[in-house]
Amino acid sequence: MANLRDTILFLGTGGARFTVAKQLLATGGAWMNLGGTQILIDPGPGSLVYAIKYGCEPPTLDAIILSHKHLDHSVDINVMIEAMTDGGWKKRGSLYAPADAFKNGAVILPYVRAYPDKVEVLEAGKVQTEGDVVFNTPVKHIHQVDTYGFVFETPRHRFSWITDTRFFDSLASYYMTELVIINVLSFERRLPVDHLSLPEAETIIKEIKPKTAVLTHFGLTMWREKPWDIEQRVSDSTGVRVIAARDGMILDLDQV
Numbered sequence: 502m503a504n505l506r507d508t509i510l511f512l513g514t515g516g517a518r519f520t521v522a523k524q525l526l527a528t529g530g531a532w533m534n535l536g537g538t539q540i541l542i543d544p545g546p547g548s549l550v551y552a553i554k555y556g557c558e559p560p561t562l563d564a565i566i567l568s569h570k571h572l573d574h575s576v577d578i579n580v581m582i583e584a585m586t587d588g589g590w591k592k593r594g595s596l597y598a599p600a601d602a603f604k605n606g607a608v609i610l611p612y613v614r615a616y617p618d619k620v621e622v623l624e625a626g627k628v629q630t631e632g633d634v635v636f637n638t639p640v641k642h643i644h645q646v647d648t649y650g651f652v653f654e655t656p657r658h659r660f661s662w663i664t665d666t667r668f669f670d671s672l673a674s675y676y677m678t679e680l681v682i683i684n685v686l687s688f689e690r691r692l693p694v695d696h697l698s699l700p701e702a703e704t705i706i707k708e709i710k711p712k713t714a715v716l717t718h719f720g721l722t723m724w725r726e727k728p729w730d731i732e733q734r735v736s737d738s739t740g741v742r743v744i745a746a747r748d749g750m751i752l753d754l755d756q757v
């Protein structure tokens with residue numbers, strides 16, 4: 502059991518329509534290697550291309566998790582399911598997605614649903630097990646479609662990922678972990694938008710008080726402000742180490 506590591510490779514750090522359309526930042530989601538359990542989360546446009554580019558091997562994936570069906574999170578989900586299952590020939594791997602990803606404008610095509618070994622529908626409070634990784638989706642987010650964030654637990658680390666949502670008062674209380682990853686779309690608070698802004702992310706960080714907070718999923722206004730320039734400012738304002746994710750960055754959870 503020695504030398505097992507938990508790492509998160511950011512296949513993309515962009516989000517929302519303009520960032521996607523112009524590919525100002527890549528939008529492929531993240532590839533997590535949690536002690537050998539390989540999990541792809543939110544395979545947006547370019548996920549397959551960047552996964553291959555960074556040396557990941559889709560046929561070794563153990564699971565694909567979708568937080569919600571918006572295109573910047575889901576465009577590559579079908580091709581990644583095929584890649585995980587050797588084109589559908591090898592029934593293997595797991596797929597986790599909210600109920601509406603399978604119906605009412607489904608993004609997961611009916612014919613690929615038979616390919617994974619396990620297909621699970623995400624629900625608030627439901628605990629899922631993938632190898633020795635346990636994760637739960639503690640609360641349904643406020644977003645236009647069924648959306649969940651995650652609390653992951655490996656034998657070594659516990660961390661959370663607050664995906665797309667409108668801010669709400671109890672949000673932080675569901676994600677009290679030492680490492681928190683937050684999707685921060687906009688630089689300023691713009692109501693009514695069902696996304697987190699930087700000031701709201703700062704509020705969440707102050708409440709959770711993690712050891713490290715990682716910001717990602719940047720929209721146009723965050724990109725213009727250069728997230729890597731503002732991470733120090735947010736660290737100063739929150740008293741927490743803040744990292745703005747970069748495309749291709751590998752986060753080693755032993756180092757955060």
Ligand SMILES: [Zn+2]
Nearest residue numbers: 569571644665
């Ligand atoms: Zn969304």
